[in-house]
């Protein structure tokens with residue numbers, strides 16, 4: 001169980017980027033224009049259809065790639081979308097692709113779930129996008145041990161101990177850096193902890209680990225958005241315009257969601273940080289982790 005938690009957290013940190021091919025500037029101009037035209041029917045223009053096709057080929061996985069497929073309901077690209085999910089289900093591209101497949105062609109998704117080559121990736125993606133229709137068919141993103149498995153240690157007892165900062169840094173890299181800065185994976189999901197030692201005393205650092213929902217940091221409240229397609233996204237809202245909401249999900253998956261597609265949203269009472277992470281370490285590791293956090297102080 002613990003091993004699995006660690007593996008999952010590690011796996012969340014891997015997102016190889018996509019490489020884009022060369023593209024004719026004329027095609028880019030055509031695409032930008034048709035995206036801006038409100039009621040443009042792509043099928044009415046062969047030239048535009050061809051330009052969009054070349055653009056999609058060259059910019060596979062980009063934000064505009066997904067925008068175009070959604071806007072013009074280009075169902076021929078569903079197999080390609082499934083391919084993107086297969087390569088990297090827990091990435092921004094993978095989740096954007098899965099969101100589109102849910103909207104455009106659920107039958108292909110159901111078929112994919114029967115395909116042994118595709119099913120594991122689809123289930124991973126469905127662990128990030130929750131959809132009531134696919135409840136049992138998901139792989140959880142972060143598997144947290146059951147709450148009572150290890151009793152919460154006494155903070156007063158822990159405060160009497162001193163830990164090894166070097167060991168603490170290692171524990172942090174394994175369990176915390178997937179969501180927090182400082183981090184080598186550069187995922188900015190939870191609050192930046194680079195100066196946390198100046199903000200919270202050790203007792204509160206322990207509480208933050210044992211029971212994240214006890215005090216959710218301002219501006220880091222989780223939201224659950226339910227889409228008209230039935231899909232549910234959980235994450236932080238990083239920005240919002242009249243037309244769209246940008247959401248960042250666990251693992252750093254970023255998604256712009258059109259407001260027109262959103263059926264409702266609720267702010268979560270629970271923290272987006274999983275509870276019980278202390279169960280993934282020994283007591284000396286926990287003490288070391290808090291020693292390391294306490295050592296990260298404001299400079300000057």
Ligand code: HEC
Pocket residue numbers: 142172175176177178179180189190191196199205208209212213215216217220221250271272273274277278289293
């Ligand atoms: C899945 C992502 C995730 C993981 C893994 C995670 N955190 Fe968090 N953490 C968050 C989020 C989101 C918040 C902000 C919400 C809150 O305060 O509960 C947060 C808040 C905190 C805070 C409070 C910060 C403040 O400024 O008040 C501390 C301290 C913290 N985390 C420490 C840790 C430590 C230590 C670990 C590793 C054992 C860890 N976190 C693992 C997501 C995560």
